[in-house]
Amino acid sequence: LAKTTQxxxxxxxxxxxxxxxxxxxxxxxxDYITWYxxxxxxxxxxxxxxxxxxxxxxxxxxxxxxxxxxxxLSLPRVSLSxxxxxxxxxxDKAAGNKLTFGGGTRVLVKP
Amino acid sequence: xAGVMQNxxxxxxxxxxxxxxxxxxxxxxxxxxxxxxxxxEGLKFMVYLQKENIIxxxxxxxxxxxxxxxxxxxSILRIQQVVRGDSAAYFCxxxxxxxxxxxxxxxxxxxxxxRLTVL
Numbered sequence: 001l002a003k004t005t006q007x008x009x010x011x012x013x014x015x016x017x018x019x020x021x022x023x024x025x026x027x028x029x030x031d032y033i034t035w036y037x038x039x040x041x042x043x044x045x046x047x048x049x050x051x052x053x054x055x056x057x058x059x060x061x062x063x064x065x066x067x068x069x070x071x072x073l074s075l076p077r078v079s080l081s082x083x084x085x086x087x088x089x090x091x092d093k094a095a096g097n098k099l100t101f102g103g104g105t106r107v108l109v110k111p
Numbered sequence: 112x113a114g115v116m117q118n119x120x121x122x123x124x125x126x127x128x129x130x131x132x133x134x135x136x137x138x139x140x141x142x143x144x145x146x147x148x149x150x151x152e153g154l155k156f157m158v159y160l161q162k163e164n165i166i167x168x169x170x171x172x173x174x175x176x177x178x179x180x181x182x183x184x185x186s187i188l189r190i191q192q193v194v195r196g197d198s199a200a201y202f203c204x205x206x207x208x209x210x211x212x213x214x215x216x217x218x219x220x221x222x223x224x225x226r227l228t229v230l
Contacts, residue, residue: 043221
């Protein structure tokens with residue numbers, strides 16, 4: 001499994017855009033990049049997944065450069081309820097059954 | 112459609128007792144995964160089960176821990192003779208398919224977790 005590195009924590013304010021970058025220098029050809037969100041005292045929740053370029057859904061956008069050695073999760077106009085831990089996961093089909101979570105990034109949204 | 116259900120939400124046990132954690136997957140999901148999360152850490156994979164079969168238990172301690180997913184009823188994670196180091200949040204997840212296929216998304220849906228405290 002490709003190891004991921006992401007900032008431990010980030011602070012932001014309501015209405016701002018939050019960008020969290022994850023490094024995965026050893027990503028393999030078949031690996032997908034997946035982001036999960038975890039609120040306190042809850043289980044993780046899938047946010048977005050991508051392989052290359054850009055993916056967007058109703059919650060976030062995921063930017064992946066051509067070399068795929070990093071990815072950036074973008075949360076537009078955050079609110080207080082976006083305060084959570086965000087995990088970047090990288091893996092292939094076989095790894096899909098045993099997700100590997102690192103320490104994640106604690107995002108604190110302030111009023 | 113109800114989500115993944117886990118019970119109890121909180122469980123307190125004394126050292127040496129047994130802990131039984133239950134997980135009911137989402138309707139139509141036959142694949143269940145168990146994870147453990149220590150305070151301030153990410154989740155660690157323990158075991159992956161399909162109905163009546165253990166597919167991958169590489170993350171589960173070989174002693175005192177066992178898991179099952181019977182044909183009928185919830186999946187059970189059982190911890191015998193608990194020790195203080197077993198105190199953690201245990202999360203169950205389920206999915207409709209065993210692995211993702213090209214172009215598809217393998218999303219695991221997580222339950223709210225069971226917080227085990229060993230006194």
